[in-house]
Amino acid sequence: MARTAVSRRLNWRIGTVREVRQETPTIRTLVFDIPDWPGHAAGQHIDVRLTAPDGYQAQRSYSIGSAWTDGGTVELTVQKLDDGEVSPYLVDVVEPGDQIELRGPVGGWFVWRPAQTDPVLLIGGGSGVVPLMAMIRQRSLAKTMQPFRLIYSVRTPEDICYADELRRRVRDDGGLDVRYVYTRKTPQGWPDPPKRIDVATLNTYGWPPDFAADTFVCGPTSFVETAADILVALGHDPRRIRTERFGGK
Amino acid sequence: MNVLDGNALAGDLAEIFAVDVTAARFVCAGCGHADAVATLQLFGHAPASVGRCPECTDVVIRLVRADDRVFLDMRGTVRLELPMSGS
Amino acid sequence: MGIISRGFGGRRRESVPGLPPGQYLTYDFPVLSAGPTPRIPLDRWRFTLTTETGAQKSWNWQEFTSLKTEDISTDIHCVTKWSKLGTSWRGVSLDTLFEDVETAADYTMVHSFGGYTTNVPLEDLLDGKAWIAFKFDGEDLDPEHGGPARMLIPHLYFWKSAKWVNGLQMMHDDEPGFWEAAGYHMYGDPWREQRYQGD
Numbered sequence A: 001m002a003r004t005a006v007s008r009r010l011n012w013r014i015g016t017v018r019e020v021r022q023e024t025p026t027i028r029t030l031v032f033d034i035p036d037w038p039g040h041a042a043g044q045h046i047d048v049r050l051t052a053p054d055g056y057q058a059q060r061s062y063s064i065g066s067a068w069t070d071g072g073t074v075e076l077t078v079q080k081l082d083d084g085e086v087s088p089y090l091v092d093v094v095e096p097g098d099q100i101e102l103r104g105p106v107g108g109w110f111v112w113r114p115a116q117t118d119p120v121l122l123i124g125g126g127s128g129v130v131p132l133m134a135m136i137r138q139r140s141l142a143k144t145m146q147p148f149r150l151i152y153s154v155r156t157p158e159d160i161c162y163a164d165e166l167r168r169r170v171r172d173d174g175g176l177d178v179r180y181v182y183t184r185k186t187p188q189g190w191p192d193p194p195k196r197i198d199v200a201t202l203n204t205y206g207w208p209p210d211f212a213a214d215t216f217v218c219g220p221t222s223f224v225e226t227a228a229d230i231l232v233a234l235g236h237d238p239r240r241i242r243t244e245r246f247g248g249k
Numbered sequence B: 001m002n003v004l005d006g007n008a009l010a011g012d013l014a015e016i017f018a019v020d021v022t023a024a025r026f027v028c029a030g031c032g033h034a035d036a037v038a039t040l041q042l043f044g045h046a047p048a049s050v051g052r053c054p055e056c057t058d059v060v061i062r063l064v065r066a067d068d069r070v071f072l073d074m075r076g077t078v079r080l081e082l083p084m085s086g087s
Numbered sequence C: 001m002g003i004i005s006r007g008f009g010g011r012r013r014e015s016v017p018g019l020p021p022g023q024y025l026t027y028d029f030p031v032l033s034a035g036p037t038p039r040i041p042l043d044r045w046r047f048t049l050t051t052e053t054g055a056q057k058s059w060n061w062q063e064f065t066s067l068k069t070e071d072i073s074t075d076i077h078c079v080t081k082w083s084k085l086g087t088s089w090r091g092v093s094l095d096t097l098f099e100d101v102e103t104a105a106d107y108t109m110v111h112s113f114g115g116y117t118t119n120v121p122l123e124d125l126l127d128g129k130a131w132i133a134f135k136f137d138g139e140d141l142d143p144e145h146g147g148p149a150r151m152l153i154p155h156l157y158f159w160k161s162a163k164w165v166n167g168l169q170m171m172h173d174d175e176p177g178f179w180e181a182a183g184y185h186m187y188g189d190p191w192r193e194q195r196y197q198g199d
Helices: A002-007 A087-093 A126-142 A163-172 A199-205 A221-233 B006-014 C061-065
Strands: A013-024 A027-033 A045-051 A057-063 A074-079 A099-106 A120-125 A148-154 A176-182 A214-220 A241-246 B025-028 B034-036 B041-043 B048-052 B059-065 B070-073 B077-081 C024-026 C046-050 C056-060 C070-077 C082-093 C107-112 C117-121 C131-136 C150-152 C165-171
Touching (some): A045 B006, A057 A126, A074 A087, A074 A126, A120 A221, A126 A148, A126 A163, A126 A214, A148 A199, A163 A176, A176 A199, A214 A221, A221 A241, B006 B041, B025 B059, C070 C131
Parallel strands (some): A148 A176, C024 C082, C046 C165
Antiparallel strands (some): A013 A099, A045 A057, B041 B048, C046 C056, C070 C082, C082 C131, C107 C117
């Protein structure tokens, strides 16, 4: 028994970048081949460790954006923080063929599994959409039919990550819908002025509390706290709200 | 200084424990608040992290990663409740 | 050490001779924090020195900043491997605060607003080795960096230079503070690379 515990301890492994995709001017997806990857659940993350030639190391945690299929790749979608140390490297420097030390998958709390049958409310701010996208992709892959709704707050239309794929999935994945909230600039003809997520947004576009939805909120700290407080004030069961806070403003 | 949360401790804790501790419920020694370790307010990152109670900000977990050792101070939680599969 | 990440430099830093072992030179002022930044109005600020017998000496902000100040130029060394050279501070020497204080205890616990603590032997605070600083680079000390006032004990790793300092308790025995209880070294001499317990 004790041996099991020891053998399950997590170690660093090496992933090779197969492909990079620019999602927005500041967000990039890195597609990794990781030998013997055990698979992951939607919402889990990966720790990335970088080592400079003089031995200096920096470590950060990033959400996995992809759903897992056997033998597949693992995608990290990373937002560049201007004063960051690791994200500018991942967004601006890394090229296909580069090798990166990774540890994961980790995290078992901010996780959605297709066996969960309740409706799902996803609330993402900025790059907080990444683990939520993994859940949307996982649902599609598992061909399950839980009602899924994403409320996605972005600064401008150009900052929408996965824009084309979300448009396609809303069309093709039955039971998924997406509502955008623009905080700085809206598309032409948008009914609302730019605004931050507020009571009206969540009251109008969220599920009603008696739907007892599994709710996932991810984004910058202030965004997550605002959204979670509003949900509780609207009568949502706090035990059904799972939150993950990202760095950044 | 950005606050992250206990989700970001998952990797360092997974190096130590066979189960995912971020999904465990802590009970704050200061105020009795109970919730998932993932909900702790997190300050700092490797090599030294502090997880604080989101309710009273008392320190619940301190994790210090040295080159060849890890120190985990959990005196701020009076109990950890871990979800286990099966019985 | 892991594989080298092609093209990764990390924050601007240099490995220069003359630094304590394992340290890099930085030009930034990295902020490391174990909790939220307390905002302390100056009219609520107070620093209290408590001896092992319970005798107390206390200064409010006006009294404290009326004491004799010194300008200090010094290198600082953070346990997370940053060193910063030639930083300039203004503060009150601990020698000044300890004038007329009767104590037979050899150790102190430094206390801060927000609950942070760190232990320092008394002899490391005296004879021009430690200050309570309230200016950095000629400006009021920013709350992020410990303002209104922080300890400055440059010959030890910088976690000993407690931010938001508000008191000092004399102790007969050495007891661990916030980070020392979690594995950091009890003394923390950068030149002997005393980062963690047992180093």
